[in-house]
Amino acid sequence: MSSTERLLANAEHYASTYPDQAPPGRPSSGVAIVACMDARIDVYRLFGLDPGQAHVIRNAGGLVTDDAIRSLAISQRFLGTEEIILVHHTSCGMQGLDDDEFAAQLERETGTRPPWRAGGFTDAAADVRASAAALRQSPYLARRDRLRGFVFDVETGRLDEVDL
């Protein structure tokens, strides 16, 4: 049995516990969370979220990329979110990753250079601030003022706030 098949068996069970009254499509908290894809961060449990409460955008690093801006613009303009939480974390696989080296490696292997930078960084808090800056510079977001940023400590489960 593959891992996917085990996960799908769990999903069968989940459906049997799903509420009769479906959760709302418009996030009831008005919050959108941008977090790293890291397996250790269960965003719903971390923030005590029920289905229907917040948008959750995740990618490698929790970076505010163009694609995260796209998602946030849709979140704000069509589904009314007004607050943003950024979550990066300690012991990230992207920490110390050299973007140029990775791009060169991919180019050697595949014959083409990727159209994106990997997004490696050295300091998690500085990386949160860089994401906050990218967000504040985007003209496509209606709300950029209610923004908080954190580094999740994967050893303790605590969020350390970053001064933005």
Next chain:
Amino acid sequence: MSSTERLLANAEHYASTYPDQAPPGRPSSGVAIVACMDARIDVYRLFGLDPGQAHVIRNAGGLVTDDAIRSLAISQRFLGTEEIILVHHTSCGMQGLDDDEFAAQLERETGTRPPWRAGGFTDAAADVRASAAALRQSPYLARRDRLRGFVFDVETGRLDEVDL
């Protein structure tokens, strides 16, 4: 108290329940999940995941964008994932969204046209197949063969598999 403050109070509580033995950084299931940011989809509860088991990539629509490819490339090459699950869903805010109209609206409001397409679609299953095709075409992914795609029914909590 803002919504963010309520979520942060929940996060304080979460830290007190965090396991002494931190979960692994390398996803133990070897699975990466690409899902829509929709608030109704709690990916961990849906698939019965514990922290440390799977990478979770999310954006508006659950699309396989360049940024999702970046995340998957890092997931596969540095953290060993080998299987991919795509999750789109019914009643998506992107269903029926006209990309050109949205881009024109943003251009009227901000004076610049966004560098991304919103990713509107008409049929959720066809959209999953389009994401699967984008993924299979990417040279940067080491593993593209163990791939399953689903439409999550927000009314019932069930996953309907899409023939890829």
